[in-house]
Amino acid sequence: MKYMLLIYLEEDALDESERQACYVESxxxxxxxxxxxxxxxxxxxxxxxxxxxxxVREGKRLVTDGPFAETREQLGGYFLVDAADLDEAIAIAARxxxxxxxxxxxxxVIDISGLPGR
Amino acid sequence: xxxxxxxxxxxxxxxxxxxxxYRTESRRVLATLIRLLGDLDHAEEALHEAFRAxxxxxxxxxxxxxxxxWLVSTGRFKAIDGIRRNARFDAxxxxxxxxxxxxxxxxxxxxxxxxxxxxxxxxxxxHPALAAEAQVAMTLREVCGLTTEEIARAFLTSAxxxxxxxxxxxxKIRTARIPYAVPERPELPQRLDSxxxxxxxxxxxxxxxxxxxxxxxxxxxxxxxxxxxLLAQLLPEAEVLGLLALMLLHESxxxxxxxxxxxxxxxxxxxxxxWDRAQIGEGIALVERALQAQSPGxxxxxxxxxxxxxxxxxxxxxxxxxxxxxxxxxxxLEPSPVVELNRAVAVxxxxxxxxxxxxxxxxxxxxxxxxxxxxHATRADLYRRLGRREEATTAYRQALALTQQEPERxxxxxxxxxxxGG
Numbered sequence: 231m232k233y234m235l236l237i238y239l240e241e242d243a244l245d246e247s248e249r250q251a252c253y254v255e256s257x258x259x260x261x262x263x264x265x266x267x268x269x270x271x272x273x274x275x276x277x278x279x280x281x282x283x284x285x286v287r288e289g290k291r292l293v294t295d296g297p298f299a300e301t302r303e304q305l306g307g308y309f310l311v312d313a314a315d316l317d318e319a320i321a322i323a324a325r326x327x328x329x330x331x332x333x334x335x336x337x338x339v340i341d342i343s344g345l346p347g348r
Numbered sequence: 349x350x351x352x353x354x355x356x357x358x359x360x361x362x363x364x365x366x367x368x369x370y371r372t373e374s375r376r377v378l379a380t381l382i383r384l385l386g387d388l389d390h391a392e393e394a395l396h397e398a399f400r401a402x403x404x405x406x407x408x409x410x411x412x413x414x415x416x417x418w419l420v421s422t423g424r425f426k427a428i429d430g431i432r433r434n435a436r437f438d439a440x441x442x443x444x445x446x447x448x449x450x451x452x453x454x455x456x457x458x459x460x461x462x463x464x465x466x467x468x469x470x471x472x473x474x475h476p477a478l479a480a481e482a483q484v485a486m487t488l489r490e491v492c493g494l495t496t497e498e499i500a501r502a503f504l505t506s507a508x509x510x511x512x513x514x515x516x517x518x519x520k521i522r523t524a525r526i527p528y529a530v531p532e533r534p535e536l537p538q539r540l541d542s543x544x545x546x547x548x549x550x551x552x553x554x555x556x557x558x559x560x561x562x563x564x565x566x567x568x569x570x571x572x573x574x575x576x577x578l579l580a581q582l583l584p585e586a587e588v589l590g591l592l593a594l595m596l597l598h599e600s601x602x603x604x605x606x607x608x609x610x611x612x613x614x615x616x617x618x619x620x621x622x623w624d625r626a627q628i629g630e631g632i633a634l635v636e637r638a639l640q641a642q643s644p645g646x647x648x649x650x651x652x653x654x655x656x657x658x659x660x661x662x663x664x665x666x667x668x669x670x671x672x673x674x675x676x677x678x679x680x681l682e683p684s685p686v687v688e689l690n691r692a693v694a695v696x697x698x699x700x701x702x703x704x705x706x707x708x709x710x711x712x713x714x715x716x717x718x719x720x721x722x723x724h725a726t727r728a729d730l731y732r733r734l735g736r737r738e739e740a741t742t743a744y745r746q747a748l749a750l751t752q753q754e755p756e757r758x759x760x761x762x763x764x765x766x767x768x769g770g
Contacts, residue, residue, distance in 0.1 A: 231525050315527040316477055317535070338524045 232270065232339035233319040235309040239332025240302055241277045255327040256307075263311060263322065274307035303332055310339070362407040369415055370399055375493050377419045379465035383528055384420070385427050388490070388518050393430075394423035401426070416462070466491070467582045468528045470575075474543040475526050482517040483546050485510055492571050502568050503553065530583075540583070544591050544647060547575050551595050555602075569599060580634075586641030590648030593634035597654035600627035612759045616663035616697075628658045649678045668698035685716040689723055696730055705730040721750035725760060732767065741767050 244252060256272065263269035278297040285292040297304060309326060313319040316336070323334040374395060381391035398419045412418040473486035484503075488494045494502075500510040520526065531539040554568030576592040604622035605613055613619075635655045638648040653674045660666035675691035688711055696704025708727050717723040728743035744764045751757055 315525045315529075316475075317527050317529070317531065320477070321535075336524075 231313060231315070232341065233311055233313050233316075233322075234337045234339055235311060235319070235323050235326060236305055236335040236337065237307045237309075237326060237328045237332060238303040238335065239306050239328050241304055241306065243331050252327045259325055259327075260309070263309075268312050268318075268322070270310040270312055272307070272309040275305060277306075278304050306332070362411060363403065365411060366399065366402050366406060369402075369419075373416050373419065374399070375469075375491060376462055376466060377416060377423065378490065379469040380420050380462055381423050381427075382469060383465050384424050386528070388521065390427055390430075391423075394427040395419075397426040398423035463582055464530065466578065467530050470543055470579065471530055471539060472521065472526060472528050474539075474546045475521075476539070476542045477524065477526055478517050478520060479513075480549075482513050483542070484549055485513050486517050487546050487575070488550065488571065489514055492575065494571070540585060540587065543579065544587060547572050547579070548591060548595070548647070550575070551598075555598060569595070569602075573599065586638045587645040587647050589634045590638040590645060590651045593631045593638060594647050594651035594654055596627045596631035596634070597651060597658050600624040600631065600658065606755065610755050611762075612755050615657060620661065623658065631655065632658060644677075646678060646682045649674055649681065653678075663697070666697070668694055672698050685711050685714075686720075689717060689720075689726060693726060696733075701730040701733040705734070719750060721747045721756065721760075724750065728760075728763070732763070737767050 253274065256274070260269055260272050281295075281297045283294045283296060283298055285294075306328065309322070311319065311322055313322060316338075319336050319338075323329060323336050326334050328334065377398065378391055378395045381394050382388055385391045385394060401422050402415075402419060406412070470487065470491055473490050474483045476483075478486065485499055488499045488502075489496065496511050496514065497507050500507040503510070530536075551569050551572035554570070554572065573592070573595050576588065576595060580588045580592050600623050601615070601618060603624070604618040604620065605615075607613060631651065632655050635648065635651045638644065639652060641648070644652070653671055656667055656671050656674070671694040672691065675687065675694055679687050679691065689708065692704045692707035692711070694704075695707055705727065708723065708730065711717055712723060712727070724743050724747035728740050728747055731737075731740035731743055741764065744760055744767070748757060748760045748764070751760070
């Protein structure tokens with residue numbers, strides 16, 4: 231079963247060297263998960279100053295600067311993993327370095343048929 | 349089954365037997381069916397089908413040699429039957445797979461795996477990924493077998509609200525795939541905390557309340573003790589024994605802690621001849637076992653405090669020095685201003701009201717517990733014992749303004765009246 235692990239944190243929580251250390255640790259985690267056949271994908275995201283929100287209403291495209299919601303903690307990256315059950319997904323989430331600073335939200339993924347690549 | 353046994357099984361007797369078996373076995377059968385069927389709702393349905401079949405067949409054919417095994421396999425068979433019946437709605441391959449999975453599952457009716465199933469059910473219902481109030485509702489519903497109406501009444505909520513809470517929890521168990529498993533060793537202490545918290549919450553809901561529904565609420569305490577006994581038998585970790593001891597020692601004072609009119613009687617003023625000696629004996633023995641662990645946990649330490657009280661013939665004869673020392677230990681394990689307040693009360697008993705008062709004032713000066721009526725009631729009591737009537741009156745009034753609970757209010761008002769400060 232697939233789980234999306236969404237990483238939320240305050241955007242200025244890390245200085246540059248901490249960010250680099252986080253990337254190194256996350257990359258190692260991705261490799262560990264890959265070796266166990268549990269890794270699907272993972273990426274950090276640029277800060278919300280670079281975010282653009284898009285809505286289409288009555289056929290009209292509304293494009294605005296900024297994230298969907300202005301909150302203190304923002305989505306900063308994700309892991310998409312294949313885990314046996316919620317306990318395993320929670321155990322992986324707890325290994326994400328940012329779980330020690332921010333919050334990792336664990337969401338089960340709906341498997342729909344007809345998507346490319348399977 | 350022998351002929352003569354079957355002969356002796358009359359219809360009326362067996363109906364009673366089925367009913368009594370339902371009470372003693374239905375939770376075990378359910379727990380095993382959940383494992384075999386992989387789904388709570390299917391398992392509940394299968395459980396009811398199995399008991400319906402038992403009511404039909406046992407009076408006619410006699411009691412099977414192993415009723416529990418009969419109920420589990422009948423329930424499983426009915427579930428497989430149900431899947432086959434719905435087959436035309438599903439892809440045939442899926443059905444074959446489902447039925448194979450169910451039929452394959454042979455493991456498993458020995459006593460050990462059945463007991464493991466009950467433990468799995470407890471851990472699933474108390475999974476921290478479920479909302480706290482859903483954990484309580486699920487545990488009472490699935491592990492204890494209380495009806496939704498009974499739980500709603502005990503928690504003073506409406507049955508529909510509670511039913512919805514349970515439906516949501518079941519959906520989350522299914523959708524997020526919360527496993528039906530006892531956690532692995534590294535996770536066990538934390539997960540056990542969650543189970544113990546649920547049990548203690550159920551107990552306190554039944555213990556601290558007063559008022560019209562006292563009967564059902566008393567049942568909640570008994571249910572919590574029953575759950576802890578079950579857990580202590582399945583997983584005799586020190587903190588499980590500690591919690592069971594703590595609840596037994598509290599429960600032992602039930603008859604002494606209020607007047608027939610429902611007025612609060614403080615521990616120091618209770619008639620100790622009303623304390624339940626059997627519960628005290630069992631509680632103390634459990635504390636002693638739990639204290640043998642390398643590092644006692646917070647429930648064990650609280651139980652040890654309750655045991656010191658239980659051993660004393662009067663408030664004056666209590667070993668307050670030991671109680672203060674146990675509170676010191678508890679504060680290290682679980683720092684909290686409420687524990688500090690309780691420690692201050694013990695210090696006042698051990699070293700005099702002035703020493704206790706200084707500690708209470710220090711807590712309040714930090715801005716903590718200022719809205720907690722018991723902090724002011726404690727301060728008031730200490731002033732009263734020091735003969736400082738004006739300060740005592742003011743503090744009792746502050747406490748009164750902060751509590752809604754009727755028996756507490758009557759108690760505080762009585763103290764105020766005694767001071768002549770009405």
